[in-house]
Amino acid sequence: MSYLELRDIHKSYYLGKEEFPVLKGIDLNFDLGEFVSILGESGGGKSTLMNIIGGLDRQFQGSVTVNGKRLDHNDEKALDTYRRDTIGYIYQAYNLISHLSVIDNVLIPLDMTTLNKSEREARAMQLLERVGLKEQAHKYPNQLSGGQKQRVAIARALASDPKVIIADEPTGALDAQNTQEVLQILDDIAAEGRLVIAVTHSQSVADAGTRIVHLEDGQIDKDTKLRDAYATDETPRLKSKLLPASVSYKTAYKHFKYNFWRNSLIVLGTAIGLFAVMLFSGLGNGIKGYINKQVNDMVNPQVVSVSRYQKTSKSAAADAQAAPSSSGGASQAGPSAAAGGAATTSTKKVSLTDKQINKLKNLKHVDQVDKVYSASGVTAKYSGKTATISTLQNWNASATTNTIKYGHKPKAGEVLIDKKSVAKTFSKNDYKSLIGKTITLSYKTLNKDNKMVTVKFKAKVAGITSTSNSMGMAFDNYVNTKTLTSAMKANNVDTTASGVAVSVDKLDNVNATTKKMNQLKMNGKRLFTATSVSSIIGTVQTYVDLATNILAAIAAISLVVSALMIIVTMYMSVSARTKEIGILRALGESKKDIRRLFISESLIIGVLSATLATVVAIGGELLTNHLLASIANFAFVQITIGNVVTVFVIALVISLLAAMLPARSAAKLNPIDALSAD
Ligand SMILES: Nc1ncnc2c1ncn2[C@@H]1O[C@H](COP(=O)(O)OP(=O)(O)OP(=O)(O)O)[C@@H](O)[C@H]1O
Numbered sequence: 041m042s043y044l045e046l047r048d049i050h051k052s053y054y055l056g057k058e059e060f061p062v063l064k065g066i067d068l069n070f071d072l073g074e075f076v077s078i079l080g081e082s083g084g085g086k087s088t089l090m091n092i093i094g095g096l097d098r099q100f101q102g103s104v105t106v107n108g109k110r111l112d113h114n115d116e117k118a119l120d121t122y123r124r125d126t127i128g129y130i131y132q133a134y135n136l137i138s139h140l141s142v143i144d145n146v147l148i149p150l151d152m153t154t155l156n157k158s159e160r161e162a163r164a165m166q167l168l169e170r171v172g173l174k175e176q177a178h179k180y181p182n183q184l185s186g187g188q189k190q191r192v193a194i195a196r197a198l199a200s201d202p203k204v205i206i207a208d209e210p211t212g213a214l215d216a217q218n219t220q221e222v223l224q225i226l227d228d229i230a231a232e233g234r235l236v237i238a239v240t241h242s243q244s245v246a247d248a249g250t251r252i253v254h255l256e257d258g259q260i261d262k263d264t265k266l267r268d269a270y271a272t273d274e275t276p277r278l279k280s281k282l283l284p285a286s287v288s289y290k291t292a293y294k295h296f297k298y299n300f301w302r303n304s305l306i307v308l309g310t311a312i313g314l315f316a317v318m319l320f321s322g323l324g325n326g327i328k329g330y331i332n333k334q335v336n337d338m339v340n341p342q343v344v345s346v347s348r349y350q351k352t353s354k355s356a357a358a359d360a361q362a363a364p365s366s367s368g369g370a371s372q373a374g375p376s377a378a379a380g381g382a383a384t385t386s387t388k389k390v391s392l393t394d395k396q397i398n399k400l401k402n403l404k405h406v407d408q409v410d411k412v413y414s415a416s417g418v419t420a421k422y423s424g425k426t427a428t429i430s431t432l433q434n435w436n437a438s439a440t441t442n443t444i445k446y447g448h449k450p451k452a453g454e455v456l457i458d459k460k461s462v463a464k465t466f467s468k469n470d471y472k473s474l475i476g477k478t479i480t481l482s483y484k485t486l487n488k489d490n491k492m493v494t495v496k497f498k499a500k501v502a503g504i505t506s507t508s509n510s511m512g513m514a515f516d517n518y519v520n521t522k523t524l525t526s527a528m529k530a531n532n533v534d535t536t537a538s539g540v541a542v543s544v545d546k547l548d549n550v551n552a553t554t555k556k557m558n559q560l561k562m563n564g565k566r567l568f569t570a571t572s573v574s575s576i577i578g579t580v581q582t583y584v585d586l587a588t589n590i591l592a593a594i595a596a597i598s599l600v601v602s603a604l605m606i607i608v609t610m611y612m613s614v615s616a617r618t619k620e621i622g623i624l625r626a627l628g629e630s631k632k633d634i635r636r637l638f639i640s641e642s643l644i645i646g647v648l649s650a651t652l653a654t655v656v657a658i659g660g661e662l663l664t665n666h667l668l669a670s671i672a673n674f675a676f677v678q679i680t681i682g683n684v685v686t687v688f689v690i691a692l693v694i695s696l697l698a699a700m701l702p703a704r705s706a707a708k709l710n711p712i713d714a715l716s717a718d
Pocket residue numbers: 053054062080081082083084085086087088089
């Protein structure tokens with residue numbers, strides 16, 4: 041039994057339906073230790089026969105048996121293993137991979153062996169030393185002479201320690217001296233107990249082997265033994281394994297570096313879109329945060345404003361947001377600074393009864409219910425000076441101590457005045473000294489008998505308020521509840537409230553509790569209209585979200601362009617690297633390895649784009665926030681980890697999708713066609 045046996049090999053090429061038979065029944069036996077030359081006329085089918093022996097061609101009739109085992113040409117994976125394990129190729133045109141260094145070319149088959157990294161590198165160097173190229177290990181193929189390239193190809197063919205070396209015109213492109221040297225190396229390889237099959241046109245080259253097989257008209261017409269085959273021994277051989285994924289990533293990275301400038305432009309193009317998406321998202325976060333802060337600084341977010349539900353009034357929310365009435369008069373209103381005026385002018389006041397208030401108090405998560413009173417057009421007098429307070433409220437749950445700049449919240453007999461409209465009117469430079477001083481407050485309103493009366497009382501200044509007021513809200517002036525209601529009662533003014541401020545135990549419970557209040561019923565009729573600041577903020581934020589999402593979506597359109605760019609680049613890369621694909625397949629890489637190679641390269645583009653976009657966006661964030669610091673001391677752009685993760689996910693998805701088709705077409709290439717690409 042010979043090591044390699046060919047039986048009745050027939051092979052035809054087809055042009056349309058027309059058949060061109062090339063091999064017409066080849067029977068050959070080869071043994072290890074032989075150096076066989078295949079001679080024959082040009083176009084006689086020598087290369088075709090080599091592709092069949094080498095496991096690259098699957099479309100033929102007949103059988104190839106290796107070491108007693110018949111190859112299954114329908115099993116592509118088995119053929120990948122066969123090429124990886126048993127075959128080493130040497131070509132006339134060297135077929136080195138131009139973007140890999142000499143040593144990296146030799147390392148390709150070694151990556152598919154079980155040797156560890158240092159063993160692989162040592163073996164590659166040892167093989168290069170054997171072919172006299174140790175010094176050239178880190179050069180690139182285009183920096184070598186023809187003879188040197190062919191020696192690199194020989195080192196690469198030997199790297200995985202294959203039993204069979206197929207050399208297709210190995211000396212075809214070499215001068216006489218290099219030809220002799222290469223023939224000597226091939227003879228040495230056979231002497232190691234390997235089978236060397238070399239295709240040649242040259243009789244003198246053929247004479248260097250141990251046997252000459254002559255091909256004529258698709259058949260063997262002569263088979264001449266020149267000398268004995270070399271003896272073989274059973275030295276253990278290197279074991280092969282599938283190509284690890286990490287090698288594909290590394291090779292992809294090397295190719296990325298090789299085409300650095302072209303790839304950098306693509307990275308830049310993709311990064312621009314990703315950067316815009318990230319910056320707009322960060323801007324959305326910042327604006328939402330800013331609105332939140334502004335509102336929460338002025339009003340306690342844990343408080344819900346509740347008034348009686350009225351079908352006739354357009355909506356309580358509208359009431360709550362109406363502008364403060366400038367007309368005089370006191371009212372008992374919702375906690376919003378504005379509600380009082382609107383209630384007296386547009387709708388009949390509906391007071392909340394104690395029973396109704398108790399219903400609110402009994403709700404789960406409700407901590408406290410405060411009646412809300414609001415007096416408009418209040419005159420404040422101190423030391424002969426007069427200031428007008430457009431709205432004076434009782435200190436209730438909805439008020440927040442955030443607004444108090446000096447002093448404390450008003451206890452019995454005390455009032456809080458705002459810095460700008462009241463305190464500075466009384467004492468321009470030394471307004472802080474007003475704390476502890478007593479001022480007189482008065483306003484006109486209708487009493488229970490519908491008569492206009494003046495409610496007048498004195499109060500000690502407990503503190504001074506100041507809000508940043510960038511939201512354009514009213515100034516904050518608050519009087520102690522009891523102080524106000526006593527004065528109202530003294531003038532026979534109604535002290536039932538048309539609005540209450542309800543404190544909820546936790547911020548997280550505000551929305552659910554507000555909903556429950558709106559659902560409360562008595563005798564089948566809805567009782568209350570409840571509005572929380574967070575629901576107002578929620579509405580505003582919905583619009584901010586919408587706006588930023590639209591902006592981000594527009595930015596995302598540019599990502600479609602990026603994806604197209606990556607697709608085009610990948611297709612270009614596939615067509616430029618067709619030969620490389622053929623070489624890698626011949627060396628035993630599988631379709632999957634090829635697919636992974638191109639996908640990895642695209643993923644590298646994606647990751648680098650996302651990284652660049654993140655760096656630039658964070659730089660943009662710092663710069664924008666710095667520039668806007670003069671408007672308000674707030675970070676208007678807030679890029680979160682979530683935004684960064686999203687951008688990376690988008691980049692990876694885009695690059696993965698963009699690489700899929702090109703990578704698929706690369707993997708589907710027929711290795712023989714790929715090898716013959718220019
Ligand atoms: N893919 C193909 N499609 C159609 N015909 C092909 C194909 N490949 C080779 N042939 C034809 O098959 C015949 C054998 O080609 P092959 O390359 O095997 O010959 P060869 O003996 O190696 O020639 P040379 O010595 O010139 O390299 C030629 O006539 C060639 O035109």
